[in-house]
Amino acid sequence: MQHPHDTSAGMAAPPLLALYRDVRARSLDYCAPLALEDYGLQAMPETSPPKWHLAHTTWFFETFLLQPFLPGYAPFNTAFRSLFNSYYNSVGQPFSRARRGLLSRPTLDEVHAWRVTVDRAMARLLTTPHPQHTEIRRRLLIGAHHEMQHQELFFTDIQYSLSCNPLRPAYLPLHHTWLAETAAPPLAxxxxxxxxxxxxxxxxxxxxxxxxxxxxxxxxxxxxxxxxxxxxxxxxxxxxxxxxxxxxxxxxxxxxxxxxxxxxxxxxxxxxxxxxxxxxxxxxxxxxxxxxxxxxxxxxxxxxxxxxxxxxxxxxxxxxxxxxxxxxxxxxxxxxxxxxxxxxxxxxxxxxxxxxxxxxxxxxxxxxxxxxxxxxxxxxxxxxxxxxxxxxxxxxxxxxxxxxxxxxxxxxxxxxxxxxxxxxxxxxxxxxxx
CATH class of the missing domain: 3.90.1580.10 (paralog of FGE (formylglycine-generating enzyme))
Structure with a gap:
């Protein structure tokens, strides 16, 4: 499956936008080895499906940056405000964490379309002078590091979910030597x-x-x-x-x-x-x-x-x-x-x-x-x-x-x-x- 990226910029992106684009692209790259059926896996309440990670990180930028700071921005889908809220009770009632794997809809294609919409809107926000630039920068950095955290959770969550399959499916084939030639060095x-x-x-x-x-x-x-x-x-x-x-x-x-x-x-x-x-x-x-x-x-x-x-x-x-x-x-x-x-x-x-x-x-x-x-x-x-x-x-x-x-x-x-x-x-x- 081809994952859409926003490539609308015709010149070198400003540093904050470059950071944003890099982090967002990595989330899609890490998901690339998955089969379509893998995107909805949630083997225990503490884990989240890959599709939910993709959606929740998008929700963060829409909720905390685009809606308050980009004039005229309309939410992609108002129902997503609850579905992909993790634990921000002051924003609204989050959907049950233990039931995220039941969200067969929106489809993965819809989540990807939402990401493209938000990425394009973020590009406008980050390339337009704004009186709240300092606060935008602060929230952008939180959002970028937040998505990095979810990228790590993606790996740990998909490993747990795949481990519950008796077929023991691999996320990736092994392309390097596994066993070391020596034992661990002495403990100093x-x-x-x-x-x-x-x-x-x-x-x-x-x-x-x-x-x-x-x-x-x-x-x-x-x-x-x-x-x-x-x-x-x-x-x-x-x-x-x-x-x-x-x-x-x-x-x-x-x-x-x-x-x-x-x-x-x-x-x-x-x-x-x-x-x-x-x-x-x-x-x-x-x-x-x-x-x-x-x-x-x-x-x-x-x-x-x-x-x-x-x-x-x-x-x-x-x-x-x-x-x-x-x-x-x-x-x-x-x-x-x-x-x-x-x-x-x-x-x-x-x-x-x-x-x-x-x-x-x-x-x-x-x-x-x-x-x-x-x-x-x-x-x-x-x-x-x-x-x-x-x-x-x-x-x-x-x-x-x-x-x-x-x-x-x-x-x-x-x-x-x-x-x-x-x-x-x-x-x-x-x-x-x-």
Whole structure:
């Protein structure tokens, strides 16, 4: 199927419009390997169908940019205001999240037509002088980064939905070597002294594309005791050792809620792992079923599993303050991190020193507001603040994250029982004061 793109510009686009077009085109490109039947898949309430992701991101730009700022713009379809609203209750009543897979209409062609209409209108908005340019720019950047987030969710959601099919269909054929030639490098530790550190994003913007979500603000001081942090994430090989030592059967390693979830869900291994006497351990990936590679970082684990492993390893999970401080203070090369631009849609073998990409890393920190945090006024204030309850923070980004999103201050958050994300862990441990 050919996906329509707006190519109406006859000259180089202004920077904000170029960013907008690039992000919007990527959503269509990522969907290109799908069959038509895949666009409506929703295997559990926490996931969304690909068609819904395409529609909701379009809804965002129409609702928060075109309707308030482009004179004469009329909504493509007024019914879409509810159908593709995610959780913005101040905008209207959202359609049930768990029932998004029932939306066979509008058709995919209608959603594509809506995207073209909105993209053309956005081009007019971004190329016309406007007295509200600063606010338009702010919302445009939120919308672009919002769509990047949904692109990552597209990958994690379609993987889960395809995994429920007994045929084990692959999103893409495998065109590269899967198994590493060596095991993961030995785990090394980096020590940081105790003291007062600064974390959080800088509020001052030095360029047109500086961006941080409101939950990364304000920048503030935090006091840390001396600690050590592992230089890389935990590997599949190390997780196999945890399993072999009865990690999933020893309640002494688990938090009470974690042990209850482990028993109720009958966890015996990370999500997507399967064992056969003929093939050994395999995992369902975006490339279909593949053997477990001991050198790759473990992923698709819950926060409860990550915490249990840390106890088994005589360590703990880092706090988000420790994680961000380590990334900010210790030498590393983020250009070598694995993000979606690597072309590999599964974590690659771990490096001896690796701080960004491959897998999101669970922390021990509850997702809570920073000192002095205030959610933005209006409907966009619902983006982050209202979810600051009962969730844990993850840091670092994954193999299906966009590199442009990730920075030391970026805070992801999920419930501790969630497993369908590319979530892994890094160890930390307290150090004796000098």
């Amino acid at each position: 530790w980096q020590a940081l002294p105790g003291g007062v550190y600064q974390i959080g994003a800088e509020a001052v913007q030095t360029s047109a594309f500086d961006f941080a979500f409101d939950n990364e603000l304000p920048r503030h001081r935090t006091f840390l005791e001396p600690f050590e942090i592992a230089a890389r994430p935990i590997s599949n090989g190390e997780w196999l050792a945890f399993m072999a030592d009865g990690g999933y059967h020893n309640p002494e390693l688990w938090l009470a809620d974690g042990w209850a979830a482990c028993q109720a869900q009958q966890w015996q291994a990370p999500l997507y792992w399967e064992h056969s006497p003929h093939t050994g351990w395999q995992s369902f990936t975006l490339y279909g079923m593949q053997p477990i590679d001991p050198a790759r970082p473990v992923c698709h684990i819950s926060g409860y599993e990550a915490d249990a492993f840390a106890r088994w390893a005589s360590a703990r999970l880092p706090t988000e303050q420790e994680w961000e401080t380590a990334v900010s203070q210790l030498p590393h090369n983020s250009e070598h991190a694995q993000f979606i631009d690597s072309g590999h849609y599964h974590p690659q073998p771990v490096r001896a020193s690796q701080w960004f990409g491959s897998v999101w890393e669970w922390t021990a920190s509850s997702y809570a507001p920073y000192p002095g945090y205030r959610p933005p006024a209006g409907a966009l204030g619902e983006y982050n603040g209202k979810f600051m309850c009962n969730q844990l923070v993850l840091r670092g980004g994954s193999c299906v994250s966009d590199r442009r999103q990730l920075r030391p201050s970026y805070r992801n958050f999920f419930y501790p029982a969630d497993r369908w994300q590319y979530s892994g862990l890094r160890l930390a441990r307290s150090a004796a004061p000098h």
